[in-house]
Amino acid sequence: MVVVDPDVRRRELAEAVWRVVLRDGLIGASVRNVAREAGLSMGSLRHYFGSQAELLSFSLRLVGERTTARLRALDVTAPPRELIEQVVHAVLPLDEETRRETQIWLAFLGAELTTRGLSKLNDEVYDGLRHLFGLVIQALVEANLVRPELDLEQETQRLHALVDGLAVHAVTRPDRMPADQVKALLAHHLEELCEPT
Amino acid sequence: MVVVDPDVRRRELAEAVWRVVLRDGLIGASVRNVAREAGLSMGSLRHYFGSQAELLSFSLRLVGERTTARLRALDVTAPPRELIEQVVHAVLPLDEETRRETQIWLAFLGAELTTRGLSKLNDEVYDGLRHLFGLVIQALVEANLVRPELDLEQETQRLHALVDGLAVHAVTRPDRMPADQVKALLAHHLEELCEPT
Known part of the structure; x- marks a missing residue:
């Protein structure tokens, strides 16, 4: 009998959820469908997740x-301005893998109103x-790069909203907002936060 | 027999879709559920919409x-800077009505990957x-308010992404991004686009 690390199995099941959601939407992510996708019985799945809510x-x-x-894999010895661009890029859908992750996030976000526990x-x-x-804004401050008159709390919120808006556009309208354009736009935004040098 | 204007009836049915989506998610918006919500028979509903896709x-x-x-109801005689804030506010979830509309949009956005025709x-x-x-950016240019070095296409994209990101935050995390904060943040953004006066 093959003993499977429960942690590995749980990850495999989570990835089966992703495939089902990307193909059929959250609507399709019943315990039954996910078990089938993962090639497990319903009983085996319930061994790892007690409920659909837990699984999702x-x-x-x-x-x-x-x-x-x-984020952990980033080179923290890079100059602040460069490191910060790397940080922002790490959370954006700029390649196939991160595009899938953002699509999953968006599917959950659109459904959270009605799906208990997701909120x-x-x-x-x-x-x-x-x-x-x-932390990003703070790092710019510590490197003396930020224009001194800025409200740091507001700039944090603005950067967050801009990144999430770009993420939505990049995954839903990739023809109109390709990765290069996302990067250029964020570079421009960070440029504006910084003092003219 | 009461004769109902078909246009009025179609709007009533669309509003029934909204109520169902806000309560049960897009997952609940079957033709059957919407007909029940609107107090119509399936047959009557099909008289107005040939398919679920058409209805949605x-x-x-x-x-x-x-x-x-x-947008049409705005006072176009207002000074450009003020009018532009009104325009931006008109598309944001700043009250109960617009919050519902944004939630509907988000539900459709999260589901479009898998729902034919929504894309x-x-x-x-x-x-x-x-x-x-x-048009907003153009109006600022025509009023000589915009900093001359700006890339207008990029500023259009940045404003669009920021507004959509704020819309997502305002409806999903209203405690962290209340309407006043959304307005203040956009005012600051528009301020930055404009020349120091």
Whole structure:
């Protein structure tokens, strides 16, 4: 008998949720459909996740973990301005993998109104990103790059809203907002936050 | 027998779709559920909409029409800077009514990947707003308010992404991004686009 690491199995199931959501929408992500997608019985799936809510929460949380992993892999010795662009790029849908992750996020966001338990989870995603953008602005301040008259709290919120708006546009209208344009736009935004040098 | 204006009836049905989507998600917006919500038979509903896709498209298009109606009602004799804030406010979820409309948009956006026909419709919404923000930036230029070095195409895209990001935050996290904060943030953004006076 093959013993499977439960953690590995849970991740596989979460990835099965992703495939189902990308193909059929959240509407299709019943426990039955996900079990079939993963090639497991319903009973086996229930061994790893007690409910559909748990399964869906875990699969959205995995999106956050992927983002965190990309952030941890960044070269923190890069100059502040460059590092900050890398940070912002790490949370944006600029390639196939991150595009899929953003589509999952968007599917959950559109459904949270009516799906119990998702709201709290989306709060976590929101607060995590807000915190990250706070650190970004703070890093610019510490490097003496930011225009001194700026309201840092407001700039954090503005950067967060701009990034989320760009993420929505990049995944839903990739022909009108391709990755290069997203990057150029953010570079321009960060440029404006910084003092003329 | 009461004769109902077909146009009025179609709008009533679209509003029934809205109520169902806000309560149960797009997942709940079957022809059967919408007919029940509107107090009509399935047969009567089919008299007005040949398919679920037609019904859903019409109900999303109605969101766009409401926005257009708000834009038409604006006082175009207001000073450019003020008028432009009014325009931006008209497309944002700043009260209960517009919050509902944005929630509908978000539900459709999250589902469009998998719901045939929605993609084209979301293109219309996107292009309509992009055009509107182009007009906003153009109006600022004509009033000689915009900093001359700005790339107008890029500023149009940035304003559009910022507004959509704020719309997402305002409806999904109203406690963290209340209407006053949305307005203050946009005022600051428009201020930055304009020349120091």
